[in-house]
Amino acid sequence: MSESNCPLNHSHEDQAASRRAVLLGGVAAAGAAALTTVSDTAIAADSDAAKQPLDFRKTDTAVVFIDPQNDVLSEKGANWGAVGASVTANRTVENMELIFKAAKLRGYHVFISPHYFFPTDGGWKFNDPLEKEEFKSQSFARRGPLTLEGFAGSGADWLDRFKPYIEDGKTVIVSPHKVWGPQTNDLVLQLRKRGIGKIILGGMLANMCVESHLRELLEQGFEVAVVKDATAGPRHPEWGDGYQAAMINYRFLAHAVLSTEEAVERMR
Structure with a gap:
């Protein structure tokens, strides 16, 4: 060949x-x-x-709500133009109240991580884009850390329908977080002191404070379930849809992403 x-x-x-x-x-x-x-x-x-959902028990599980305040949940709030459509679509207020009711009825600890700005915070030398908007609109503004003068009915105050649950003498209101996450307040300490290891998380804003709390709580060793319709996010013409951005990360990070109905059902 x-x-x-x-x-x-x-x-x-x-x-x-x-x-x-x-x-x-x-x-x-x-x-x-x-x-x-x-x-x-x-x-x-x-x-x-x-197949293996988180097992909620009042002995080791708590509800943590971020910023249940007028400026992000009331139609009269400073940020309603950005968040109103998402709050309305998700029925965020109604769903948060359902979780408040279930928690109080079944003896669960409830924690509030609020967002406050005091006049001295105006001396900060730099801020990120959303912080700049918050200072500009006077969101979460209070007259001082040692006074409640002007607090009632302000943007920093609780939504009226939440007050019976928050002001019952049992709900733990931790010190304010100053940016987005609980690194700047005593939430983790208050949870640890009560032997809490699992958290049902909701509140505002989905892609900012709620996601920042989720990330830090995970880093601190907690098991966290985010309630997807007990939160909402801003919609910005250039920055995008904050709620949709948060949902992607919740699914990657949280131990569970639940509806309000699912969360309440599991709170035995």
Whole structure:
């Protein structure tokens, strides 16, 4: 058989081309496998969460609500233009009240992590974009840390329908968080002192304070379930939909993402 007719005697160029094809095919196959693995892992994780839900008990589980305040939940609040559509669509206020009622009825601890700005905070030398808007609109403004003068009915005050639950002498109102997360207040200490290991989390704003609390509480070793319709987020023409952004991260991070109905049902 002549060299030109022998199938085993390809040119160097043919062999190189063949090797490239094999390598490229292997890379493509590996990429497809990786995508399949990620997809399958996500589906499996979601399935596992459904099969093994958090076990809520009043002995080790607490409700934590962030910023249940007029400026982010009232139609008269400073931020209603940004958050109103999301609050209305989610029935955030109504759902938060359902959780308040269930918690009080069943003996669960309830914690409030509020957002306050005092006049001295105006001396900060730099702020992020949302902080700048908060200072501009005087959101969560109080006249001082040692006085409640002007507090009642202000943007920093609680929504009226929440006051019976918050002002019952049992709800723990921690010191204010000054940016977004509980690193700047005593929430973690108050939870630890009561032996709390699991948290039902809601409040405002979904992609800012609630997500920041979620992340820090996870770092501190708590198991956290976010109640997806007991929160809401801002919608901004340039920055985007804060609620949708938060929901993506909740699903990646939280131990459970529940509806209000599911959360209340599990509060035995």
